[in-house]
Amino acid sequence: MTDEERAADEGVGAGREAADESGDESETPGEATAAATATAAETATVLSILRENARTSVADLARQTGLDEATVETVIEELEAADVIRGYRAVVDWDAADAERVRAAVELDVELDRETGYGDVAERIARFPEVEALRLVSGDYDLLVEVEGDSMSEVSSFVGERVARLPAVTNTVTHYVMDTYAEAGILFGDGDDDDRRSVTP
Incomplete structure (x- = not known):
């Protein structure tokens, strides 16, 4: 290899090293754009908004909280992974859907x-599967169970044959829901009708 060829080859090598160094430096700003960490107050705001409307988009959450979308997505993923958010459900007015469901x-x-x-x-x-909610409460009884079925007889059979027969259960009292005026903060119907006489065992 001549002196001229050697010099040209060294020039190409130096150019590659300079390009590599330049590429390394260009990655640093990109790393700095990673999602920021939300504060406890911002996380609580995200939860509050989703509890009111679980269909709120990431873009709307970002706009309402002042966070960027990447941070909002990270917050939701962390809340789901930690079982803070246990699921997403629709609030259904069965009467409006013309589908009979008995709740107790x-x-x-x-x-x-x-x-x-x-x-x-x-x-x-x-x-x-009939159990919609279950809570330990203070007062004259111990547990409060919200049950749902297709008919009063189905709910009654479930309580009498499945729940009441558990060894630890000593007594059950069932209260059938006549009408629902509000659920999860959402108002149902006009609340003018008294349906207490329309339901018979």
Whole structure:
């Protein structure tokens, strides 16, 4: 290789090194644009908005919270991974849908032993598909169960044959829902009708 060829080759090598160094430097600003961390207050705001309307888009959440969209997406992913957000459901007015669904609130008295706690009893009850919600409450009874079925007889059979027969359950009192005026902060119907006499066992 001549001196001229060697010099040309060294020039090309130097140019490649300079380009590589320039490329490394260009990555740094890109890394700085990663999603920022939301504050506890901003995270709470995201939760509040989604609780009011779970269909709120990421773009709308970003606009309402002042966060960028990437940060909003990260916040939601973290809340879902941590089981803070357990799911997304529609609030359905079954009367408006012309689909009959019978709902009931069931009071349960529970007797515990040394090996069984409220959580054990609740876990067993919560596995039934008819159970919409289950809470430990203060007062004259222990657990409050929200049950849903296609008919009063279905709900009654479920309570009597599945729930009441659990060893820890000593008493049940079922209250059938006559009408729903509001749910999840959403008003239903006009609330003028009294349907208490229209439901018979």
